[in-house]
Amino acid sequence: MSFDPVVRLTDVSRVHGDGPQAVPALREVSLDIAAGELVAVMGPSGSGKSTLLNLVGGLDRPTSGEVVVAGTPLSGMTAGGLAGLRRRHVGYVFQDLNLIPSLTAAENVMLPRELDGVRAGRARREAGDALAEVGLADVAGRFPDEISGGQRQRVAIARALVGERRLILADEPTGALDTPTGDDILQLLRARCDAGATVLLVTHEPRYAAWADRVIFLRDGEIADSTATPLESARLSAERTPASGPRSGGEA
Amino acid sequence: MQISCNWHTEYAYSVCMTIRHGILTLLSQGPRYGYQLRAEFEASTGAAWPLNIGQVYTTLSRMERDGLVSPGEQDEQGRVVYSITEAGLAEMERWFRTPVVPSDRPxxxxxxxxxxxxxxxxxxxxxxxxxxxxxxxxxxxxxxxxxxxxxxxxxxxxxxxxxxxxxxxxxxxxxxxxxxxxxxxxxxxxx
Incomplete structure (x- = not known):
């Protein structure tokens, strides 16, 4: 395991519009997220949560400051380069899952790998593994409208995990789910972190944010506070936790 | 959290009653020693509510006075097994039937x-x-x-x-x- 952060934001600002109409969405935010860390971001509407997630995912570019993902600064990259980085390293889980209704669960999970240029046979195997990891091997052949909301969200997580993706960006992944099912989703994300993946979670529900190693409170585009312990000690104690398991274990 | 049973406040009273009913519920599953009651009470509440053994025995002797539990013979180690009585079972059932009132909270x-x-x-x-x-x-x-x-x-x-x-x-x-x-x-x- 590398001690370099998987995500590093340095003095990142994002201003929408310019001149007198300029609206700052994020103001000089600096943030490191380590491998195996689950970080939750909380804040009211308009506090910059989604902007933060989009910048980390390379879906948006900062007005100033630098975003580094998996050791690669995003500022110098072309749109094509960004798309490639996103595909290789980043998985998304949104509230409105964006599963494609005409594809089976397995086909939905295969899709990003096929876009990566992986052959269908291998993509199907990997999708099977990813679905098994989220406990859904038995619904691989079903269509999204044939499974429950909680199962659909787990398919979306399997899709976010498939292949080499070690960074998961989750925007309100527990959206419309009941609380036990929401707990299952967090349990799953937590297990992925304990196996070495990194998760950045945006949520407005304290009960789910509390699954994180660190909770960051955004107010008006700034980090108002966080439950952070110093990064070094957080990392050490995470490695001492018996539940965290081997960090070297890949997604298979 | 250690709770005195002097019932100075409504809250302390409600806490004492909760311990009492919790113990009755455990005894409804069969006779138990005091230390067993303490361990099982804490296990059921996820250690959210630690009890000291003194509280357990104080509560048991008050419930014995009120006819809700009855002690057995002392064994050779001086331990006493407590059982729930008919009145104790009725009291436990009444507890489960009665909703908790918000004014019981501090x-x-x-x-x-x-x-x-x-x-x-x-x-x-x-x-x-x-x-x-x-x-x-x-x-x-x-x-x-x-x-x-x-x-x-x-x-x-x-x-x-x-x-x-x-x-x-x-x-x-x-x-x-x-x-x-x-x-x-x-x-x-x-x-």
Whole structure:
């Protein structure tokens, strides 16, 4: 395991519009997220949560400051380069899952790998593994409208995990789910972190944010506070936790 | 949390009654020793509610006086097994049938603190912020405990209750902040 952060934001600002109409969405935010860390971001509407997630995912570019993902600064990259980085390293889980209704669960999970240029046979195997990891091997052949909301969200997580993706960006992944099912989703994300993946979670529900190693409170585009312990000690104690398991274990 | 049973307040009274009914419920599953009752009570509540052995014996002797439990013979180690009586079973069933009333709970220091701060025209935002972070740390600990309680539904539900209560406090703090930010009176004070 590398001690370099998987995500590093340095003095990142994002201003929408310019001149007198300029609206700052994020103001000089600096943030490191380590491998195996689950970080939750909380804040009211308009506090910059989604902007933060989009910048980390390379879906948006900062007005100033630098975003580094998996050791690669995003500022110098072309749109094509960004798309490639996103595909290789980043998985998304949104509230409105964006599963494609005409594809089976397995086909939905295969899709990003096929876009990566992986052959269908291998993509199907990997999708099977990813679905098994989220406990859904038995619904691989079903269509999204044939499974429950909680199962659909787990398919979306399997899709976010498939292949080499070690960074998961989750925007309100527990959206419309009941609380036990929401707990299952967090349990799953937590297990992925304990196996070495990194998760950045945006949520407005304290009960789910509390699954994180660190909770960051955004107010008006700034980090108002966080439950952070110093990064070094957080990392050490995470490695001492018996539940965290081997960090070297890949997604298979 | 150690609870004295002097019943100085309604709250202390309600705590004593809860221990009493908890013990009755455990005894309804069969006779038990005092130390067993203590261990099982703590296991069911996820150690959310530690008891000392003195509280257990005090409660047992009061319930014996009230005819709700009956002690057996002392064994060679001086231990006594307690059993539940018919009256004890009836009392336990009455407890389960009766909803809990909100006035049984203590008044909330945080609510009073914030109300006082607003009244005194202090800047409430740092108080809210500090409390929010502290409450989140508490929530994180509850979730850690819950992850460790796999396979014990009673413990999990007790922890869920604590999680929901801490979450309610967190939501209320967000609400306070939003209301105070929107209020022209507060904006005036912060200038």
């Amino acid at each position: 008044r909330d220091e945080l609510v009073i603190k914030l109300a006082m701060a607003v009244t005194a025209a202090a800047d409430v935002r740092p108080i809210i912020q500090a409390q929010r972070t502290a409450t989140m740390r508490t929530l994180q600990e509850f979730v850690r405990a819950k992850r460790a309680s796999v396979g014990d539904p009673a413990q999990r539900l007790v922890l869920d209750s604590m999680i929901f209560q801490a979450e309610a406090e967190q939501r209320w703090l967000d609400h306070c902040e939003a209301v105070l930010t929107a209020s022209p009176q507060t904006q005036e004070k912060q200038r």
